[in-house]
Amino acid sequence: MAVTLDSPSNFLTTRLRQAVNWGRQYSLWPLPFGTACCAIEFMSTVSSYNDISRFGAEAVRFSPRQSDLLIVAGTISYKQAPILKTIYAQMCEPKWVIAMGVCASSGGFYNNYSTLQGIDHIIPVDFYVAGCPPTPENLLGALVQLQEKVRQEGLVPAGRRHATGNGA
């Protein structure tokens, strides 16, 4: 964006894509799909010591209709899987997904009859955060990287964004 301060007019020139993505980037509304230990670390991330609002993502919503960033924090079992899939489907485009922790990313050290071996079996994922559980700093790091990704995205029609399989 180019702003000329000494300009007599109140115009600024930019590209539509940049302006829209600038807005999206710094106003992500996370939906914590917290099931396990990682949800506790998510609580730490939003609390005042780490303070996720420094990155513009503090408007935590528990309704998929109101949020655009799904943070899957915790183990997803086969019993939970259909619910996660529904929640993801209920979110409006554009939407992004962070798999927080190894359980959500790959099942972690729970390789057994009840644990889904990574949420990417059922929904697309933008970022995988390592750790069991990841520290709040890890999650904030992922958020910053996701913002960069959001900034660079084109105005792709809804639904086609994930078709290219651009997981990080």
Added chain:
Amino acid sequence: MSQKLVERLQAEFGDRILETGSQHGDESVVVGREDLPAVVAHLKGREACELLLDVVGIDRSELPGHRDDPARFEVVYNLRSLARNHRLLVKVRAQEGQDVPSLAGLYSSADWAEREVYDLYGVRFRGHPDLRRILCHHEFEGHALRKDYPIERGQFLSAPEKLIRDHEIERAAHRAETAGDAILPSDLLTVNIGPSHPATHGALRAEVLLDGEIIVEARTEIGYLHRCFEKEAEDHTWAQVMPYTDRLNYVSAMLNNCIYCAAVEKLLDAEIPPRARVVRVIVSELSRIIDHLVCVCANLVDLGALTNYWFFYNVRESIYYDVIEPLCGSRLTTNFTRIGGLGYDVFEGFETAIERNLVKLETAIGEVTGLVARNRIFLDRTVGIGAMTVEQALDWGFTGPCLRATGLAYDVRKHAPYDGYETYDFDVPVGTAGDTRDRIMVRIEEMRQSARIIRQALARGLPGGPILIDDPRIALPPKEQVYGSIEGVMNHFKLIMEGGRVPAGEAYGFGEGGNGELGFHCVSDGSGRPYRIKVRPPCFPIFSAYGEMIRGLMIPDAVAILGSINIIAGELDR
């Protein structure tokens, strides 16, 4: 005491008591399947066994000495008397296809516990009111904890189960009608709460039937975070189970570490060094403080009192960054203890870091109690809400702060002291009404008592000496030996690859967890891997009563109660 109990039982029932046993201080009797209700009713009525702590299923098909035994399954009922301070394990054996009489009529806590045994082993309970799966989903085929079920065979679920059936809606409408309130089944509204819901703190689900705003029927479902701790334990060595225990009650991981170790040490008859004992007490109490901080602050957030969340949560963060992380390198999942001692020694400045945080804790408690204790909104939301009497609480198998809130001062640290708790001076706070307010206040006072214990331990000074037992059966040799001698290398290799061998036997090790009596029922076949570990999670019986507790109240009350009973899904579903 328990010895006499077994003798009295034998005098009463004669040869209907098939076997008696005593291992590591745990008394047990084996009875025939048909005699079970009579024996347990006698124990409850005449021997004051008010608590049915747990029901444990065991598949004995691969246990040495039992491979050809036609009775493949053993069901163990863990009974506890608080009034007379004794414990007894009552066992029955069943062949494939044989059923066992249900005890759900005697103890409400048997309801879910028997469902779990049915779900995981396929043992049917005759006369059980609602024998459905509980941890695995309803489309699951087979029984997961049987030895012939492969651990990695996952099964997808197509859609969640409906919990309240149509005939139940009609029945509820009929009940209301007979009570003089003319309503049609179509007037009742079914509302699903969870598992993705801000108040369910993880993965719990309830379906409630509403008449206006009043909950007339409630069904709860769990198992959304079933991570197969018990199956994983059978697949790993005794030492490798340790990180899995972190993730049971992930808010107070160190308590799980300590109590799991205590259970295995009971099987080993091992005595840990004095330094390890004292450090275990300190970290256990810190863990309890963190558990209560998170429980109370989350509960208050659910009630709309957000400020308290910052007051308490910042103390918790401070304890993590100042003490827990320097101590073991991670925040939440600590993996701190080892069988026979500790994984790491304390860091320099441990004592001052703790004292600094205890001061912060006391300030925060002062601020929070100042905000809520006489707050009209808080009192309106919590006083008399979800009240339980002592009898009800015992019937449902409550332990810990939820039981103490009803007025019964049962604390494992006082009734069966371990790790030297008998030498510390502390009080067991109790409530009077057993309602939501009492549960919150008991937890707040327990934090003060935990701080007292920690201060006493620090004031005495940490004993010197090693932090790990010197026992090559179970403890890893020091690194100098591993790299400097062939015996050290061999010992290390065997312990890592095969696991430390634990003598064959059975033991129930328990302690006071964050939310009540946390126990590990361990069965060893003498190899390096557990044959069976059954966790006795304090949340499980408490949450089984939740449907009863919220009936007749409103949904906001249900949210307040759920926060106050502190359900941690990792421990509930394992």
